Amino acid sequence: MKFGMRTMKTVLACFLSMVIAQQVGLLYAPAAGIIAILSVGNTKKKSLDTGIARLVSLGIATVLAFFAFQLLGYGALGFSLYLIFFIPITVKYDLTDGIVVTSVLVTHYMLEQSFALSLILNEFLLMGLGVGFALMLNLYMPNLESKINEEQEKIEEGFREIFLSMAASLNQKEASGLLSFCDNLLERINQGRKHAQHYDENQLLSNNWYYEEYFAMRRSQVKLIKEMIFLIGQIQVEEVLVEDLRILLTNTGMTLSEENDGQSILKQIDLVSESYRLKPLPRDRQEFENRARLFQYLQTFKNFIELKAVFYSEQKDESSKSVERIY
Structure with missing residues (x-):
């Protein structure tokens, strides 16, 4: 079995982001590792663009989810209403890479039934750790x-x-x-x-x-x-x-x-x-x-x-x- 460089970087980014998230006491710490796995790209620019897009999409998703859950409650209806508006916006502004990852983080608001500032900060830290470690490890690329x-x-x-x-x-x-x-x-x-x-x-x-x-x-x-x-x-x-x-x-x-x-x-x-x-x-x-x-x-x-x-x-x-x- 052969392990490529991208595999090793993905594993390491997942491990570091998950461990740090646990050490600082973030809720749903494993999510940081999943975000890291999905954020390790083939190139430096790809990783950077993906990271920025996901942070922006999380900001948009947080605002939309707040109004959707306030209108229809913290359940399937509220989450569906959020998706009705969120998906077209991400498509229009070329942020589709963040749909799945961001929506997983939105479910944390639903599960906690809260939009407290501490929880919002928690979600942005999870995203930041995942994309941050993915970008950091992708800074090393073989010189072609x-x-x-x-x-x-x-x-x-x-x-x-x-x-x-x-x-x-x-x-x-x-x-x-x-x-x-x-x-x-x-x-x-x-x-x-x-x-x-x-x-x-x-x-x-x-x-x-x-x-x-x-x-x-x-x-x-x-x-x-x-x-x-x-x-x-x-x-x-x-x-x-x-x-x-x-x-x-x-x-x-x-x-x-x-x-x-x-x-x-x-x-x-x-x-x-x-x-x-x-x-x-x-x-x-x-x-x-x-x-x-x-x-x-x-x-x-x-x-x-x-x-x-x-x-x-x-x-x-x-x-x-x-x-x-x-x-």
Whole structure:
């Protein structure tokens, strides 16, 4: 039997909140442990949002329950009237996580048939201990950044391999295996994006969307790569026409990286495009169609690099703004 970190944190949060509640003499002390169990989230932000939502919902529930029990008594009718108003309010204000937990605490008012300040304080302390220990133990989370960086490097390597393979496939009738390679690369990107989202959710004091935006950019690039692979299989031109393109693709495969801003490659693409414009006009329809596919391929390639160039520029601007805010 394997015990994960979340299991251990849940058990410890339940134990501590229940023991402290008993030590300070709170009524219904075990409820603090149950609240802790239900409040340990997958991320720091999730635990914090859940804790705040439950404290707010308890305040709303206490007011509603007071009037409901005063009108219909401390029984099933009064509790039902409370729910009639409480559930729609929590749904409207996105506090539904607190419906069950808060309603359990409301039953304490019903059982004690009282809304004495000491009892109200008792319920808020039970809630505070449960969500407090859950949040405290969730402050420790494994750092996913090194794992994300490893995934980035594997993705970069995958793109480099694709470009080198496309260079070798020019003027061939097919780019064998590259589409399935793209699918595998896309799966890795999606997995990396999930880790990036988890990483961002554990940053309480800052919002750093770099990794999520990086994986989103690479995902968009894969779609363009698939278009390029499809076009390669349809391009059949004189070898002299693809020499410059082959050099360009090889160079891209050798230099593509997270830090590369793409500007140098964009200039090379423009030079290759201009050289094609200076070539003699096509002699027949077939040559015209192949030349058109070649231009389409170059434009798609340019769109691929422009995605990275825009991403790099936006991240650079954001970093500059961050430095200005510090100083």
